[in-house]
Amino acid sequence: MIIFLYFITGTQWASGQNKLDGSELWFTHMETIESASFACPSFIWIPQSSPTFTIIHKELKSGLNKLYNREVKDVSRLNSNGLCVGTSSQKDLSSYFKKEELSVLGNDGYIIRTTGNNVTIIIANTDLGALYGTYHYLRYLQTDNTHKANFDIVEVPSYQRRILNHWDNLDGTVERGYAGHSIWQWKDLPQKISPGYIEYARANASIGINGTVLNNVNANPAVLSIEYLKKVKTLADIFRPYGIKVYLSINFSSPSVLGGLTTADPLNKDVRIWWQDKAKQIYSLIPDFGGFVVKANSEGLPGPQDFGRTHADGANMLADVLESYGGIIMWRAFVYNPNGNDRAKQAYNEFKPLDGKFRKNVILQVKNGPVDFQPREPFSPLFGAMQHTTLMPELQITQEYLGFSDHLVYLGTLFKEFLNSDTYTNGRNSTVSRITDGSVYDDSITAVAGVANIGLDSNWCGHHFAQANWYAFGRLAWNHQLSARKIAKEWLMQTFSHDQDFLNQMSGVMMESREATVNYMTPLGLHHLMGWGHHYGPEPWCEISGARPDWLPTYYHKADSIGVGFNRSSSGSNAVSQYAEPLLSVYNDPALCPEELLLWFHHLPWNYELINGRDLWSELCYRYSMGVEQVKYFQCTWNSLQSKVDKNRFNDVQNKLAIQLKEAIWWRDACLLYFQTFSHRPIPSQLDQPKSKLEDLKELKFLKTHHN
Numbered sequence: 001m002i003i004f005l006y007f008i009t010g011t012q013w014a015s016g017q018n019k020l021d022g023s024e025l026w027f028t029h030m031e032t033i034e035s036a037s038f039a040c041p042s043f044i045w046i047p048q049s050s051p052t053f054t055i056i057h058k059e060l061k062s063g064l065n066k067l068y069n070r071e072v073k074d075v076s077r078l079n080s081n082g083l084c085v086g087t088s089s090q091k092d093l094s095s096y097f098k099k100e101e102l103s104v105l106g107n108d109g110y111i112i113r114t115t116g117n118n119v120t121i122i123i124a125n126t127d128l129g130a131l132y133g134t135y136h137y138l139r140y141l142q143t144d145n146t147h148k149a150n151f152d153i154v155e156v157p158s159y160q161r162r163i164l165n166h167w168d169n170l171d172g173t174v175e176r177g178y179a180g181h182s183i184w185q186w187k188d189l190p191q192k193i194s195p196g197y198i199e200y201a202r203a204n205a206s207i208g209i210n211g212t213v214l215n216n217v218n219a220n221p222a223v224l225s226i227e228y229l230k231k232v233k234t235l236a237d238i239f240r241p242y243g244i245k246v247y248l249s250i251n252f253s254s255p256s257v258l259g260g261l262t263t264a265d266p267l268n269k270d271v272r273i274w275w276q277d278k279a280k281q282i283y284s285l286i287p288d289f290g291g292f293v294v295k296a297n298s299e300g301l302p303g304p305q306d307f308g309r310t311h312a313d314g315a316n317m318l319a320d321v322l323e324s325y326g327g328i329i330m331w332r333a334f335v336y337n338p339n340g341n342d343r344a345k346q347a348y349n350e351f352k353p354l355d356g357k358f359r360k361n362v363i364l365q366v367k368n369g370p371v372d373f374q375p376r377e378p379f380s381p382l383f384g385a386m387q388h389t390t391l392m393p394e395l396q397i398t399q400e401y402l403g404f405s406d407h408l409v410y411l412g413t414l415f416k417e418f419l420n421s422d423t424y425t426n427g428r429n430s431t432v433s434r435i436t437d438g439s440v441y442d443d444s445i446t447a448v449a450g451v452a453n454i455g456l457d458s459n460w461c462g463h464h465f466a467q468a469n470w471y472a473f474g475r476l477a478w479n480h481q482l483s484a485r486k487i488a489k490e491w492l493m494q495t496f497s498h499d500q501d502f503l504n505q506m507s508g509v510m511m512e513s514r515e516a517t518v519n520y521m522t523p524l525g526l527h528h529l530m531g532w533g534h535h536y537g538p539e540p541w542c543e544i545s546g547a548r549p550d551w552l553p554t555y556y557h558k559a560d561s562i563g564v565g566f567n568r569s570s571s572g573s574n575a576v577s578q579y580a581e582p583l584l585s586v587y588n589d590p591a592l593c594p595e596e597l598l599l600w601f602h603h604l605p606w607n608y609e610l611i612n613g614r615d616l617w618s619e620l621c622y623r624y625s626m627g628v629e630q631v632k633y634f635q636c637t638w639n640s641l642q643s644k645v646d647k648n649r650f651n652d653v654q655n656k657l658a659i660q661l662k663e664a665i666w667w668r669d670a671c672l673l674y675f676q677t678f679s680h681r682p683i684p685s686q687l688d689q690p691k692s693k694l695e696d697l698k699e700l701k702f703l704k705t706h707h708n
C-alpha cells in the first residue's frame, strides 16, 4: 500500500473517476519490495474493534498485499511471525511494555516493537495512536532499504495539533490556490459524498495531520448558517475515524451579518449570547469540533478594534464561549493595514502589548515571517517575544510567492530553516520549534498550521512535486527534527521510484530548488518584488501598476541611485529592535548580518563589498544568473532520468520545468534591467545578458500572458 500513490495516481474524484497515470510505477515498487518478502508478517491480530481499527485492518491487509503480493492471514492471538496492533488497554499487549514508556506516548504516540518470538506489536494509548503507528509501519516497509524485520520505534509528535488551513471559498474558488477548484463540493453536501474525501483523510492521517480548517480565513459568514453546518458535520463524520478534527474560519461580524444584530462588539451581551447559541448548535452537530480560526482587523476585515476593543477582548470572548466544549481559538497575528509604516513591524507592535492577556484556549497563529510568506524572510519576532501567550506557526504550503504550481520548489528546506531559527529569547537554543512545541514554555496547547495547496487537479496540487510540500508539512508537524533531505527522499521513494540514482539526483534537485527560487526572484534578502495582486511574476517597478500607497516609492526594495535594500536597522525603521540580543546587534550591522538577509535589514550602496569581494551590484547579477543556471541544471537532471519515470509524469514535469526556466529568465532580466536604471552599471560580461528590453518586460505584468 502506497499512501502517496493516491497523490500520484491523479484521482479525478470530483467526477468519481480514477485516472491511474502512475500505475506502472506503482507495480515497480511492488517488485522491489517483494524481493525482501522476509519482512512481511505471516499473520495479523487486531484484538479491538472500532471505526479506526477497521481502517487499520484494511490498510494493513491491502498494504501488505500490495507490497509483498501476499494475502496475510487474520488470527486471534499472538502468533510467531505475526503483527499485532492495539491499545494499552489490551492487557495481552501492554504486558510486553513498561508502564512508563506507554504513559509518555500521550494520545497520538506509539511504539512499534518486535518481541522475543518474532512478534511485532504496534501499541498506543488510543485508537488514533495505533493508526499513526500503522501508517509508520507501512511507510517504513516502503522506504527502509534494510528491510529489517526487527522493530524498535517510539514516536511522540512534536505538536499536538497539526492542521491544514484551506483558503477555500464557499463558491468553490480557492484563494491563492493553484490546483484547480476546491475539493469541497459544497453544493452536493450533505447528500452526495465525493469518494475523494476518504482519500484526503487517508493521505493526511498517513503523515499525522489531525486537523483541517475547511474555509478561507477571509471568511464568509454564511459558513456558520445551519445549512453549511450540516455540510460541515458530514465532512467531520467522514474524517473522525482518521483522527482529523474539523475547524472553521469565522467572520468577526457574523452576529450582525448572519444574526441580524446591530453590533458585533465582543463585550456586548447579545453578541456573546449569539456566539453561545451558535456554539451550542455547532457542538450538537459536531461534538468534537476543533474551534475557530479568526482573521480580524486585517486587510479590511472586521474585528474587535472596530468597536474600540483589543484583539484580546475579541479572542477571549470567543474562547470563553468554546471553553466548556474543549474548543480553541486560533487568532491570527497577520494584521496588515497599510499605514505608511514598515509592514514588518505591525504584528509585533499590535500583539506584544497584549502578551499574557489571552485565555488558555487561545493560540496566536503567527506566519513564519514578519511580512508575508516570501521566498526568504527572517522569522517573525513574535516567536519568543510573547512569553505569556501560546503561539503556533503558520506556514504556507501553497506557493503564493514561489511560482504557484508552475515552479518546482521544495519547501522542506524553508520550513526547516524557520523551525531551526534561534530566537535567543530564552538563552541559546530558543529555536522557533522549541518555543512553539512546549519545550521552552509550558504551553497547554501546541499546534502548527499549513496553508494547503490542495485542489481538484488530477494530481491534487497542480505540480507533481508540489505534493512533496504537503507531505513535508505533515512530516515536520509530526517531527520537526526530521531533516528536509530525509523527507524528500522518503516522499520520492513512495511517490516515484526506489532507484538510487533517481533518488540521489532528484533529492538533490529538491534540496536546491528553494534556494534557486530565492536566487532568481529575491536574492540577498530582497522581498516582495512580485506582481501586485497576483504575486506571480516580477514587478519591482510596482509604482506604475496602482499598488497600495505604502508600497511607494520603489516598493520594498527601496532602490535609488545610491543603493538598494530596506533599512530596518536602528537608523531606519528599527524593526531590528523587535529581535532579542545577540540577534538585534547581528541584524543591525551589515558586516554581521547574514548575507541572505542583508537587503531585508539594510539599504546598501551599489558598490558595497560582500564577503566574497564582489560589489553588491555584481553579486545581485551573479545571484540572479545563478538561479537561472540552477533551473537549467534541474531540467538536465530530469531529462536524464526519463527512463526511470512513467511517461505522463515525466512529460508533465518536463513541461513545468520549461515554464520555470522561461520564468526564471524573466525574473532575472526584469529585476536586473530595472535595478540597472538605478545602479547605472553593466551586467558582468561573463554572465548571460538579457535579450529583452525592460519596457517589453513591463508589458508582461499580467498573470501568465508569457505562457503563450
Ligand SMILES: CO[C@H]1[C@H](O)[C@@H](O)[C@H](O)O[C@@H]1C(=O)O
Residues within 6 Å of the ligand: 167, 175, 176, 216, 217, 218, 295, 334, 372, 373, 400
Ligand atoms: C487569505 O488572505 C491572504 C492573501 O490572499 C495573501 O495575499 C496574503 O498573503 O495574506 C492573506 C492572509 O494570510 O490573510
